[in-house]
Amino acid sequence: MKSIYFFQANDVYGDVHKSVYFPYAAGCIQAFCMQDPIITSSYRFEKIFYTREPLESVFRRLKDPFMVLFSCSVWNIEYNKTVAAAIKKVYPKCFITFGGHSISSDGAMLEQYAYIDFLTHRFGEEPTAGILSQLASGGQLSEVPNISFRNGQGAVITTRYEAQAGTDYPSPYLLGVFDDLLDDPYSFSGLMETNRGCPNSCSFCDWGSLKSKVRLFSMERVKAEIDWFVSHKIEFIFCADANFCLFKRDAEIADYIVSCKEKYGYPKIFRVCFTKNRLDFVFEIGSKFVQHGLEKAQTLSFQSLNDQVLENIGRKNIPISLFRDLMEKYNRQNITTFTELILGLPGETYDSFCQGVCSLLENGQHFAINIYPCELLPNAEMGQLWYREKFNIRSSRIPFRMIHSDVCQKDTGITEYVEFVTSTYSMDSRDWIRSLLFASVIQGLHNLGILRAVAVYCRYECRCDYQRFYQSFVSYAFNETTHFIGKLLLRIQALCNGVLLGQNSFVAPLDGTDHVYWGFDELIFLESYRSASLFFADVKSWLENTFGANEIWDPLLDYQFAIIKKINRSEVIIRSDYDFYTFFTRVFLNAPQPLEKKEIRLRIRDDHPVSSFSQLARETVWYGRNRRETDYTSTHYVVEYSEL
Numbered sequence: 001m002k003s004i005y006f007f008q009a010n011d012v013y014g015d016v017h018k019s020v021y022f023p024y025a026a027g028c029i030q031a032f033c034m035q036d037p038i039i040t041s042s043y044r045f046e047k048i049f050y051t052r053e054p055l056e057s058v059f060r061r062l063k064d065p066f067m068v069l070f071s072c073s074v075w076n077i078e079y080n081k082t083v084a085a086a087i088k089k090v091y092p093k094c095f096i097t098f099g100g101h102s103i104s105s106d107g108a109m110l111e112q113y114a115y116i117d118f119l120t121h122r123f124g125e126e127p128t129a130g131i132l133s134q135l136a137s138g139g140q141l142s143e144v145p146n147i148s149f150r151n152g153q154g155a156v157i158t159t160r161y162e163a164q165a166g167t168d169y170p171s172p173y174l175l176g177v178f179d180d181l182l183d184d185p186y187s188f189s190g191l192m193e194t195n196r197g198c199p200n201s202c203s204f205c206d207w208g209s210l211k212s213k214v215r216l217f218s219m220e221r222v223k224a225e226i227d228w229f230v231s232h233k234i235e236f237i238f239c240a241d242a243n244f245c246l247f248k249r250d251a252e253i254a255d256y257i258v259s260c261k262e263k264y265g266y267p268k269i270f271r272v273c274f275t276k277n278r279l280d281f282v283f284e285i286g287s288k289f290v291q292h293g294l295e296k297a298q299t300l301s302f303q304s305l306n307d308q309v310l311e312n313i314g315r316k317n318i319p320i321s322l323f324r325d326l327m328e329k330y331n332r333q334n335i336t337t338f339t340e341l342i343l344g345l346p347g348e349t350y351d352s353f354c355q356g357v358c359s360l361l362e363n364g365q366h367f368a369i370n371i372y373p374c375e376l377l378p379n380a381e382m383g384q385l386w387y388r389e390k391f392n393i394r395s396s397r398i399p400f401r402m403i404h405s406d407v408c409q410k411d412t413g414i415t416e417y418v419e420f421v422t423s424t425y426s427m428d429s430r431d432w433i434r435s436l437l438f439a440s441v442i443q444g445l446h447n448l449g450i451l452r453a454v455a456v457y458c459r460y461e462c463r464c465d466y467q468r469f470y471q472s473f474v475s476y477a478f479n480e481t482t483h484f485i486g487k488l489l490l491r492i493q494a495l496c497n498g499v500l501l502g503q504n505s506f507v508a509p510l511d512g513t514d515h516v517y518w519g520f521d522e523l524i525f526l527e528s529y530r531s532a533s534l535f536f537a538d539v540k541s542w543l544e545n546t547f548g549a550n551e552i553w554d555p556l557l558d559y560q561f562a563i564i565k566k567i568n569r570s571e572v573i574i575r576s577d578y579d580f581y582t583f584f585t586r587v588f589l590n591a592p593q594p595l596e597k598k599e600i601r602l603r604i605r606d607d608h609p610v611s612s613f614s615q616l617a618r619e620t621v622w623y624g625r626n627r628r629e630t631d632y633t634s635t636h637y638v639v640e641y642s643e644l
């Protein structure tokens with residue numbers, strides 16, 4: 001029997017409690033191959049490599065490999081290349097196969113890397129089974145669709161493309177492919193599919209270029225996999241469907257998950273990517289997940305609010321008025337929602353980007369706007385030369401660094417890289433930096449809450465819209481570069497510039513002894529929190545410069561500071577001569593009313609107090625931001641309101 005090894009090197013999350021995803025793609029391919037008697041009589045599938053193991057440990061495990069197959073994504077391709085080259089050196093006869101999302105759609109990678117023997121393009125089940133059975137039976141490799149290889153003369157051949165058509169793929173979980181992993185010292189996260197394919201064609205997405213038909217897996221398989229997760233006490237399941245709720249039957253799947261959690265306590269979290277259409281259905285299922293604690297929040301994707309951008313990226317959005325109604329619906333049910341935008345899409349300008357972000361605030365999304373920089377993926381339409389040329393896209397290649405990873409982590413020493421858009425025909429690199437800085441300010445100061453109350457007050461009581469408010473605050477900071485806020489934003493600007501020059505990623509550690517890589521928005525919040533008296537002094541002087549002296553500023557700033565979570569406090573009493581609490585609550589429910597001068601008292605109970613700044617950073621900002629834990633007036637805390 002010849003030995004076959006798969007590599008799907010995933011990142012391990014967490015410092016004490018370590019978790020990792022099952023190597024699902026490799027598992028699917030192995031399970032498919034295990035159905036073929038020619039393959040099972042010729043080959044033995046060894047334990048899958050599923051983390052970034054150092055080379056010494058890899059070679060301790062490898063025994064005379066016949067073929068080693070690598071699953072390649074942006075987060076592991078450099079590791080794969082290093083390991084594959086080393087294996088080829090030690091075992092020159094061993095076949096090396098590369099497949100997965102980061103593989104060229106033709107044979108180009110074979111021209112570049114002599115140690116690779118086979119590439120599989122797109123889905124891997126049939127091509128891998130085809131290669132293995134042809135090698136076992138001495139058949140023709142050129143008959144296997146969707147692969148590249150070298151012929152006897154060394155010429156690179158790419159075979160015909162064939163869309164994947166089957167749905168009866170066996171499940172790796174149910175076939176026991178992962179059984180030998182279960183004793184390893186990790187808590188495994190599950191990945192599952194109820195269907196495969198996406199009918200949409202967003203140009204920034206790897207799947208967009210496939211325009212593939214959606215194929216449903218049988219309900220029997222779906223439920224049996226869920227049962228497997230329950231019986232193995234898998235806490236977290238990520239559903240890899242591109243558009244959950246696209247099909248009516250997804251309600252049955254959701255009910256099944258909910259009933260499993262109720263009966264057995266598992267899974268604890270079930271995460272899906274919802275379809276961008278059928279919003280009532282999404283609301284029904286999403287609220288069910290949140291109510292049963294299977295999810296903390298609901299994502300409402302937007303990408304951009306600019307029509308030209310949406311046309312350029314092949315995307316359609318819901319009208320903003322519908323978004324406003326939805327936000328109100330979710331807010332009334334106390335369901336946190338995220339809204340996602342992408343920075344750097346072609347057609348976007350600095351102004352349209354800031355307008356888009358602020359129109360989300362205006363329409364009720366005050367708590368969680370996730371702004372992702374636009375990534376250029378090798379197989380997405382946007383990554384192709386013609387698309388880059390058409391929209392004059394320039395990019396920066398930076399080290400891949402996960403947010404919240406450990407600065408001191410000892411890894412294999414192999415750096416992965418990602419490529420991001422840094423300018424387009426409509427946004428030059430200077431405006432890209434300004435936009436990134438603006439995004440970080442909105443997320444850090446408004447979404448995380450340390451300036452939100454002030455901004456909302458000025459919007460409703462001073463008629464200063466959010467865009468003017470935040471742009472003017474940023475300009476003030478850059479005019480006062482000796483002040484706290486000026487120095488802080490200069491540092492963030494330097495980090496944005498570092499991304500542009502390929503010198504750093506979108507993360508950085510806090511000054512001091514901290515070992516965690518934080519997002520730029522989190523740095524802005526945490527530094528402002530740590531130097532709250534300097535921060536609020538700057539805010540006050542800017543308010544006076546911009547709106548003139550007003551007796552409201554002190555009580556407003558006191559209230560703003562008071563509602564941000566403190567260290568070592570299980571009970572907090574907030575008194576004010578103005579009823580800010582009712583004022584802000586009504587704004588967030590989309591029913592604003594003027595601020596009343598009325599003495600009120602809030603008693604806040606915090607059942608999970610933190611005892612240090614670093615604990616606050618980790619537990620409140622990192623783990624808790626989705627639950628709005630930085631803000632004492634959120635539903636995470638028990639708030640008693642009384643009029644005095």
Ligand code: B12
Nearest residue numbers: 025069070071073074075099100101102120123124206240
């Ligand atoms: C689940 C998921 C995650 C999970 C888990 C990822 C993991 N480590 O396993 C989480 C949420 C952590 C995640 C994070 C990210 N993800 Co993600 N994620 C997905 C998702 C939704 C499903 C992947 C999946 O398992 N699909 C089911 C399997 C069966 O399909 P598959 O992976 O496509 O595998 C098939 C083929 O690709 C091929 N194949 C795959 N491996 C191999 C190996 C061999 C040997 C062969 C022959 C064939 C082969 O055959 C398989 C079966 O047909 C995909 C989108 C999608 N729907 O596919 C994005 C996707 C994989 N993610 C993507 C990205 C960019 C990311 C991030 C980098 C985003 C970011 N900027 O932070 C991070 C990276 C985090 C990390 N370090 O792991 C991109 C990858 C593009 C690329 N070229 O690598 C995708 C494709 C989405 C997109 N926008 O286009 N992701």
Ligand code: SF4
Nearest residue numbers: 198200202205208242
């Ligand atoms: S972003 Fe989502 S909807 Fe768009 S092509 Fe990718 S998987 Fe499909």
